[in-house]
Amino acid sequence: MDIISTLPLNIIETILCFLPIQDAARTSILSREWRYHWIKIPKLSFIEETFQVSTDSDELSDTGNQEMIKKRKLFDAIDHILQLHEDPIHEFTLSMVTEGTPQDFDCMMFLMLHRNTIKKLKLEFVPGYTFHLGVFASHPLTDLHLVGCSLYSEPLFEGFANLSSLYIQDVTASKETLLLILSGCPLLKNATLDIDYLTYPENDDSTVINLFEYLTMVENLTLRFGIFEYFALDDIPQKLSIALVHLKYLCLKDICFIHSCGLLIIALLIKNSPNLEKLKLEILDDSWVEIYERRDLFTLEDDSNIWLEHLNELEIVNMIYRDVELDFVKLILAKSPALKKVRILLYNEVAKDEELQISEIFKQCSHASSVVDVVVEGIRGSCTSSRCVM
Incomplete structure (x- = not known):
């Protein structure tokens, strides 16, 4: 049949x-x-x-x-x-x-x-x-x-x-x-x-504002950080003319925390995305960044306007054991009352003892969420996890 x-x-x-x-x-x-x-x-x-x-053999002779x-x-x-x-x-x-x-x-x-x-x-x-x-x-x-x-x-x-x-x-x-x-x-x-x-x-002389004013209806957004290099970055504002109120998922690829505008871009986006639910950052190997490109870093810790009311998941890939990255994660933990999951995949040169230290730092720092799982994974497949219950 x-x-x-x-x-x-x-x-x-x-x-x-x-x-x-x-x-x-x-x-x-x-x-x-x-x-x-x-x-x-x-x-x-x-x-x-x-x-x-x-194809004919004659045609393929050449x-x-x-x-x-x-x-x-x-x-x-x-x-x-x-x-x-x-x-x-x-x-x-x-x-x-x-x-x-x-x-x-x-x-x-x-x-x-x-x-x-x-x-x-x-x-x-x-x-x-x-x-x-x-x-x-x-x-x-x-x-x-x-x-x-x-x-x-x-x-x-x-x-x-x-x-x-x-x-x-x-x-x-x-x-x-x-x-x-x-x-x-x-x-x-x-x-x-x-x-x-x-x-x-x-x-x-178009700026990042010109880019984001056309993305106000977007719910899921993925950007490679290199795109910002082609926009005027001398005066990045703290506020967009129209907030990204529909944005729920944001992924920034090849982000560089020590770039002169790295944290400024991140701050601009998370402060103007009031309904953001998931944030993913893929960190670039920033060994190429010259010393003269580094200037006084914008300190997220000093900005009281950041409050991620709906963020429930944070993922960071290729995280480096460095104060600026650690401070950023601590800030997110302190400013995200709905946060449930944090997943950190470490850079391949981070040692096992440093992995344990990072996990302990995140366990001891302030958490706005009553229950949040923080998972730190080494490149070798090792994994440490901590759960904070307030």
Whole structure:
């Protein structure tokens, strides 16, 4: 008995969505009934590493053209599949591992986006791809994931009116383009700006305030600290013009506590996020920071305006056994009455005895929460835990 063919159509489509697109297409030979199932699935995924492209031996005789020929045939195959596809496509993924962009890539993407009701788009490239934002003109995307490309804005681009989730990693763009994207996302709820390189004109004086004024609706935010280097940091205010009242999860990657603006940025964010529930900090190896870059550190301990009423979880990765990091954790413990869990993953050069000392320091310091678990983990897998019951 053919049990799988008796399954509801939506179940069959779900199963096909988990298959590589070539395997899904091969199901068309199973029977007349299965011939058209694959062209109706709402989710398409093209992964270059797993995509098999047939090539003639003559075409591959010139090794310099091998990758270009394979890429050309891959894009031809994608275009062919898109033309055969009948029902709406709601999610599209393309992952490339070789360099170079076919000249008609933007055209193919433009036609695909405007022929389908795609909601989620995931594009992953190696650095070097150029992507024009005009391709997205007037398209109702809700989820956009971009990795490893260069972004350019055009007059046709008017923003993402329906976008709720944005993920950008290893992307090259101007500050103007980045701010243009964020300003055109009024419904943005989840944002990951995992970039540390931006181009900008010499006379550009936009500040971190200009960045955060476009993130006021975000609930989950991940930022790489390097992004702040491209904004004017001479006068970081203590208060934003509009508080981040919707922000519940904040992750700062490659944060440097001894950087001249490290604590200033952290203070600005936690003081203006009254409903923050989880804070995660990934500390950068700051041996590169020169002595002349270090100036009088902003002391969080002296700021009575900090009160994290809703914070229930703190996680710090690569913590160093140093007063500035220890004082920060002690401050959070003293200012977070709802805190339940603190997880500290130590830097790999922290010794076992120092690990025990850190755990003891946090156990003895003041806690605003009646019950909080503080877990300190060494790089060697060791773990010390203390629970404070007030």
